[in-house]
Amino acid sequence: MSRQVIPSTCSECSVRCGALVHVEDGKVVRITGNPAHPGSRGAFCVKGMNAPLAALDHPARITRPMRRLGARGEGRWAPVSWEHALDEIADRLGEIKGTHGGPSIAGAVSNHEQSRAIAVRLLLRSLGSPNFMINQDLCHGCRYTASMLTGAGGLPGSELAKARVILVVGESPSDSHVVEWMHMKAAKANGARLIVVDPRRSQSARLADHWLRVKPGTDAALALSMIHVLFGENLFDREFVEQWCTGAGELRERCTRYPPAVAAKITGVAAESIVEAARLFATTRPGSMLIGHGVDAQANGVATIMAFQALLAITANLDREGTNRPRKQLRGWRGNFREDPRFRLPREIETKILGGETYPLWAGPESSLNSCHNPAVLRAIHTGEPYPVRAMYVANNIVCTYPDIHDTVAALKKLDLLVVLSDQMTPTAELADFFLPRTTLLEEEDVFLDQNGPCVSITQRIVQPRGEARTGMQIAIDLAAVLRERGVLDHDFIPWKSEREFNEYLLAETAVDWRELRARGFCEMPFGYESYRARGFRTPSGKIELAPGRLRALGLDPLPDYRQPVYARPGAREYDLTLLTGIRSMAYHHSRFREFAWARRIQDAPELRIHPATAARLGIDRHDWAWVEMQPGMPRVLLKAFVTDEIPEDIVATGMGWWYPEMEGPDHGAATFNVDVAVPYGPEYDPVTGSAEARVMACKVMRADPEDVKMRLPRAARAPAGIEDLVATG
Ligand SMILES: Nc1nc2c(c(=O)[nH]1)N[C@H]1C(S)=C(S)[C@@H](COP(=O)(O)OP(=O)(O)OC[C@H]3O[C@@H](n4cnc5c(=O)[nH]c(N)nc54)[C@H](O)[C@@H]3O)O[C@H]1N2
Ligand SMILES: Nc1nc2c(c(=O)[nH]1)N[C@H]1C(S)=C(S)[C@@H](COP(=O)(O)OP(=O)(O)OC[C@H]3O[C@@H](n4cnc5c(=O)[nH]c(N)nc54)[C@H](O)[C@@H]3O)O[C@H]1N2
Ligand code: SF4
Ligand SMILES: [Mo]
Numbered sequence: 001m002s003r004q005v006i007p008s009t010c011s012e013c014s015v016r017c018g019a020l021v022h023v024e025d026g027k028v029v030r031i032t033g034n035p036a037h038p039g040s041r042g043a044f045c046v047k048g049m050n051a052p053l054a055a056l057d058h059p060a061r062i063t064r065p066m067r068r069l070g071a072r073g074e075g076r077w078a079p080v081s082w083e084h085a086l087d088e089i090a091d092r093l094g095e096i097k098g099t100h101g102g103p104s105i106a107g108a109v110s111n112h113e114q115s116r117a118i119a120v121r122l123l124l125r126s127l128g129s130p131n132f133m134i135n136q137d138l139c140h141g142c143r144y145t146a147s148m149l150t151g152a153g154g155l156p157g158s159e160l161a162k163a164r165v166i167l168v169v170g171e172s173p174s175d176s177h178v179v180e181w182m183h184m185k186a187a188k189a190n191g192a193r194l195i196v197v198d199p200r201r202s203q204s205a206r207l208a209d210h211w212l213r214v215k216p217g218t219d220a221a222l223a224l225s226m227i228h229v230l231f232g233e234n235l236f237d238r239e240f241v242e243q244w245c246t247g248a249g250e251l252r253e254r255c256t257r258y259p260p261a262v263a264a265k266i267t268g269v270a271a272e273s274i275v276e277a278a279r280l281f282a283t284t285r286p287g288s289m290l291i292g293h294g295v296d297a298q299a300n301g302v303a304t305i306m307a308f309q310a311l312l313a314i315t316a317n318l319d320r321e322g323t324n325r326p327r328k329q330l331r332g333w334r335g336n337f338r339e340d341p342r343f344r345l346p347r348e349i350e351t352k353i354l355g356g357e358t359y360p361l362w363a364g365p366e367s368s369l370n371s372c373h374n375p376a377v378l379r380a381i382h383t384g385e386p387y388p389v390r391a392m393y394v395a396n397n398i399v400c401t402y403p404d405i406h407d408t409v410a411a412l413k414k415l416d417l418l419v420v421l422s423d424q425m426t427p428t429a430e431l432a433d434f435f436l437p438r439t440t441l442l443e444e445e446d447v448f449l450d451q452n453g454p455c456v457s458i459t460q461r462i463v464q465p466r467g468e469a470r471t472g473m474q475i476a477i478d479l480a481a482v483l484r485e486r487g488v489l490d491h492d493f494i495p496w497k498s499e500r501e502f503n504e505y506l507l508a509e510t511a512v513d514w515r516e517l518r519a520r521g522f523c524e525m526p527f528g529y530e531s532y533r534a535r536g537f538r539t540p541s542g543k544i545e546l547a548p549g550r551l552r553a554l555g556l557d558p559l560p561d562y563r564q565p566v567y568a569r570p571g572a573r574e575y576d577l578t579l580l581t582g583i584r585s586m587a588y589h590h591s592r593f594r595e596f597a598w599a600r601r602i603q604d605a606p607e608l609r610i611h612p613a614t615a616a617r618l619g620i621d622r623h624d625w626a627w628v629e630m631q632p633g634m635p636r637v638l639l640k641a642f643v644t645d646e647i648p649e650d651i652v653a654t655g656m657g658w659w660y661p662e663m664e665g666p667d668h669g670a671a672t673f674n675v676d677v678a679v680p681y682g683p684e685y686d687p688v689t690g691s692a693e694a695r696v697m698a699c700k701v702m703r704a705d706p707e708d709v710k711m712r713l714p715r716a717a718r719a720p721a722g723i724e725d726l727v728a729t730g
Contacts, residue, residue, distance in 0.1 A: 001025055007034055007521030009450075009457040010048035011441055013589045014111055015177050016450055017044050018521055021442070021462050028053060028442060028462055038524050039158070039452030043178045046586055050598045055440040056466060059721075060424045060595045060661055063467025066435040072413050073430050073666035082468060082478070085434050090482040092417045092433075093127065096391045097488060102128025103352050106377050106389050109134055110396040110590075112369065115446050115502065116421075116438075116472025118337050119494070120395055123476045125345050127483070128490035130353040131389065134371045135401060137362070139293060141689045142301030145361055145368040149302075149548040149688075151537035152309035152318060154326040156288035157452045161186045162322035163288035165281055168196045169219060169308055171292020174203035175584040179452055180290060193284055195277050197222065198294065200580070200609075200653060201646040210277050216578055216651065216696040217565030218267040219295050223307035224560065225263030226278035228255035230314060235282040240316035244532065247547030247558070251310055254559045266562060282315050286322030293582060297695045300563045302688040306548075307560035313544045320529050326538070328454040328527040332509030335449065338370050343493050354380055354389070359690040361550065373690040374402065375681050381411040391417040395438075395472055399427040400591035400659050400670050403681040403694045406635065409667070421472060424595060427659055430666040437469045444471050447503045447517075454525040456507070458517050473499045556687055566684050567698040572632065575698040579628060580653040581675050582695055583609070591657035597722035604726045606658040606673050608639035608701070611649045615641060618701055625704040628652070630678045630697050635671070637678040638704060638712065652701060662718040672712055 004023040009016050010031070018037020022030040031052060033044030055061065065085040069076040096104055107124045109117040112134045121132045136144060147153020156163065160183035173181040181203075188194055188207060196208040197219060205211040214222055230236045231252045241248050260271035267274075281287055289312055295304045317323040337343045344350065347365055355373020356363035363373050380389040392415055402408045412418055412431045420432035429435050443466065446459040465471070470478070473496075480494040496502040507514070512523045536542025540549060547558040567578050587593065587602035594600070608626050610618075620626055620641050629636040639654055647653055654675050663669040671677050682692035719727040 006460055006462060007036075007519070008460040008462065009446075009521060010044070010052070011114065011446060011459050012047050012051045015040070015179055016448070016452075016457060017048055017179065018042075018457070019044070019048060021460070023462065034521060036520065037453075037457075037522055038455050039450045039457070039522070040179045041182070043182045045178045046598070046602070047589060047593065050596065051593055052441040054596045054598065055423065056442060056463070058424070058595060061466070062422075062424055062435065063437045063469045065437060065468065068433050075430065075666065077435065082470075085436065086479050086482045089417070089419055089434055089479060090486055090488065093391060093483065094486055094488040096416055097127060100388050100390050102490060103131055103349070104388050105129045105391045105393070106131035106133060106354075106372065107393040108396060108398050112136065112338070112371070113335075113448060115499065116395055118335070119473040119476035120393060121337060122343060122493040123393065123480060125343065126480055126489045126491045126493045128345070128349060130345055130350050130370075131377060132371045133374050133377055134369065135396070136369055136371065137374055137689060137691050138297050138401070138403070138694050140296060141362060141369070141691050142296045142298070142305050142686060143291065145689050146302050146305035146309060148368040149361070149539070149550055150306055150309045150313070150545050151539035152313045152544045154318070154324045155451055156183075156290070156324050157454065158183065159322050159325055160184060160288050160290075163187050163192055163286055164322065165193045165195070165284035165287040167281055167287065167289040167308075167311075168194070168198070168204050168208075169289065169291045170198065170294025170296070171290045172198070172202040172204060172294070172584065173290065175586060176292070193280055195281060199648060199651055200583075210273065210280065212269045212273055212277060213648070215266075215268040215568075216580060217298055217300065217567065218562065220300055220304040220307050220560055221258055221263045221266040221562035222269060222274065223304065223311055224255045224562065225258040225260050225274050226281070227251065227307070227311055227314065228258055229260065229275050229278040230282050231255060233279070235279065236314040237316035241314055244537070245313055245544045245546055246541055247545055248314070250559055251546045254561065258562070281311070285317075286320055287312075287315060287317040288323055289317070294695065297691050297693075299566060299684040299686050299691070299693045301686045301691050303557075303560040303563070310546050310560065313546065318544070319532060325527075325529070326531070327451055328525055330449055330456060330510055330512075330525050332511070333449060333506065334509060335506045345491070354386075355690060359688065360554065362689040375690070375692065378407060378411045378681070381414055389415075391415060393419045394428060395421045397422075397426045397428045397591040399431070399667070400657050400674055401676065403676045403679040403692060404634075405667070405670055405674060405677040407681065421475060423469070424661065426591070427667045427670045430668075436475055437467065438475070439465045439469045439471045443469065445499055445503055447506050449525070450522070453522065454527055455522040456510075456512050456517065456525065457522045460518065460521070471499050473502055551688070565696060566693050567696055571698055574700045575630075577614070577699050577701055578651045579630065579697055579699040580651060580695060581679065582656045583653050585655050588655070588657060591659060594659055595661040595720055597720045600720060600723045600726060604723065605640040606637075606675065607642040607654055609642050609644050609647045609653040610701070611645055611647050612643050614649050614652070615643045618703055620701070620703045624706070625709045627702045627704050628654075628675075628678060628699050629702075630699045631680055634680055635677050637675050638672050638709065639675070652699065660714040662720065663714045669714065
């Protein structure tokens with residue numbers, strides 16, 4: 001028997017753990033963590049062990065291009081050749097571009113840094129369209145933008161293990177980031193102190209020395225109050241603030257609005273706890289901070305994150321050992337296509353990006369991520385304002401992940417052309433004109449910078465693509481070739497002939513040795529601390545901007561402030577509970593993996609975490625399901641009760657992304673079981689990024705009639721093999 005262990009990188013989620021792929025007689029038998037990987041040091045999870053293997057030959061997988069027959073969502077398809085599909089897509093893109101202009105074509109992807117996303121961005125730009133949609137306005141948007149404004153962004157990466165005090169805000173690494181969770185536990189075992197800010201008693205909160213149980217959406221008041229304490233008690237790093245920060249005086253003044261007694265009323269955290277936590281964070285060095293999705297995707301997200309970044313800055317916990325470090329650069333790395341002038345559109349086109357007029361720091365030419373305000377794209381499809389969007393090229397599952405599912409579906413149905421890249425028939429793919437079959441992890445080669453290491457990592461192609469599947473980059477290359485031939489391209493931003501050539505391009509000017517990269521799965525990036533001493537921080541002033549000039553220039557409040565969250569404003573009395581969405585599940589990655597029996601064995605239904613007393617008050621039993629409604633006029637969502645005292649009595653919480661691949665109908669159950677059916681896509685929006693309030697909202701909860709639930713649940717006969725018993729019992 002031949003045995004081989006190939007070092008690679010798991011890319012099933014953005015953590016990107018070093019992986020060892022075990023191959024016997026040419027067949028992948030097992031995937032494990034790579035202890036030698038400098039970023040993840042052996043950490044791994046159930047998704048990485050199972051998903052790549054299970055996806056490869058899954059019965060739900062589609063590996064041929066298909067063209068729609070009949071109406072959108074009718075589920076009638078004809079297999080076509082790649083040649084036919086690309087020809088017709090190119091023709092139709094050419095027509096749409098000719099009639100409505102390049103910007104009438106938009107694209108959507110998941111993560112913006114992977115090659116499958118870069119491929120979409122460059123394809124669009126080649127067609128003259130700046131309209132690139134990423135999920136970051138529901139995800140990291142406020143963190144990216146706050147970091148750009150203040151210059152105090154960055155993650156601790158492996159520094160976390162060396163921190164003596166760790167502040168965790170709105171993040172649950174035990175559910176979402178196995179590497180940070182590992183480092184955090186290691187630091188704690190070495191005596192580090194842990195402060196966790198979270199309304200929910202998460203695993204991190206259980207481990208914490210200080211658990212600050214904030215009311216959702218009030219974190220800005222907490223951070224400003226902690227800063228107030230540090231200024232007042234002279235516990236800030238005077239030298240660093242004087243030399244490396246601007247706006248400290250104004251910030252100090254702003255914080256006087258939030259003495260601990262005032263902040264206590266707003267946040268629900270006792271004044272003494274605020275003072276203690278502030279003192280602990282300032283007097284214990286070094287300190288690291290994890291700031292998560294729990295405070296992003298909120299209407300006051302940027303201000304909240306700026307306030308916590310200010311806390312890092314005034315305690316000088318930046319770019320030193322054991323603190324948050326700014327993104328480390330690799331000399332010669334050519335993967336920054338967002339900023340690279342060789343791949344940019346003319347300014348007059350970039351200013352046309354949808355949403356840029358309202359949110360220039362999010363969507364303009366000088367914005368943090370140069371991508372659309374997604375609600376503006378949906379509006380352009382519906383209304384033709386400010387100009388029509390008639391075609392979309394989609395590489396993720398936006399029907400299941402954008403708020404207001406019915407609105408997303410209605411918009412997609414109005415398009416002249418919808419192309420969806422996927423490995424199976426998702427609720428988004430169901431609406432496509434063309435389904436293009438994409439590879440899964442073991443069939444792909446990807447190269448990227450991992451800030452956890454920091455290192456360059458490679459995902460190696462272990463097996464040949466199944467059937468006719470192609471990688472996202474290869475599909476863009478092949479489509480660009482046809483478009484080029486027809487003279488439809490304004491720019492040639494996809495000059496490569498293969499994914500391999502693209503990857504070689506990324507590294508060509510670096511010192512990375514391909515042989516070493518392949519042999520180890522990574523190449524460490526040398527890095528030092530305090531690089532700001534030589535280069536300054538990445539802001540216009542070269543300093544940390546505590547009151548960023550770019551906000552002031554736009555007439556926005558340059559200082560972080562607390563604003564009352566929407567859910568807490570007076571509204572209809574029956575919306576008496578607060579719902580948190582998006583709590584991560586170790587078995588799933590967003591909308592992915594619902595077709596796998598191993599994942600469904602871990603969790604088979606979208607959960608409603610609810611306190612025992614609240615459940616009792618509403619007559620909800622352990623085995624019950626409940627309807628949750630967020631707003632009159634919006635549909636309700638059906639969630640399964642998970643009675644737990646980790647949640648306060650006035651809050652309930654759930655995950656995201658649910659659908660049942662085996663269920664009939666174009667939505668595969670998403671219109672019933674996916675929380676985003678009931679979540680409006682704003683307003684209100686964050687004034688800087690336009691992020692919608694998709695995380696925290698007022699709701700009412702009603703016990704569902706068990707007979708009615710039974711009718712709606714998926715049928716056992718169609719369930720993924722091995723979980724029929726689960727489905728049968730609901
Ligand atoms: N297994 C798994 N891992 C994932 C993902 C996945 O789908 N599955 N997705 C990845 C992606 S794209 C993302 S964005 C991350 C998200 O992962 P995280 O950044 O960890 O964010 P969440 O799990 O959404 O929420 C973290 C915590 O925030 C708390 N929270 C909610 N509202 C508030 C608030 O107003 N204030 C404070 N202080 N806390 C609040 C919640 O109770 C929760 O404990 O996970 C990534 N990792
Ligand atoms: N209400 C509410 N809505 C939310 C959130 C929330 O907390 N609450 N979270 C938001 C966040 S943080 C995010 S990031 C988005 C996620 O939103 P999406 O990006 O849409 O989520 P995914 O399910 O990861 O991506 C869907 C498709 O992308 C492709 N894909 C993605 N990653 C991979 C991969 O590694 N390999 C392969 N082969 N295919 C891949 C697959 O075709 C998959 O079906 O949802 C957001 N939506
Ligand atoms: S956390 Fe799990 S899914 Fe994400 S990269 Fe690591 S092993 Fe893969
Ligand atoms: Mo995300």
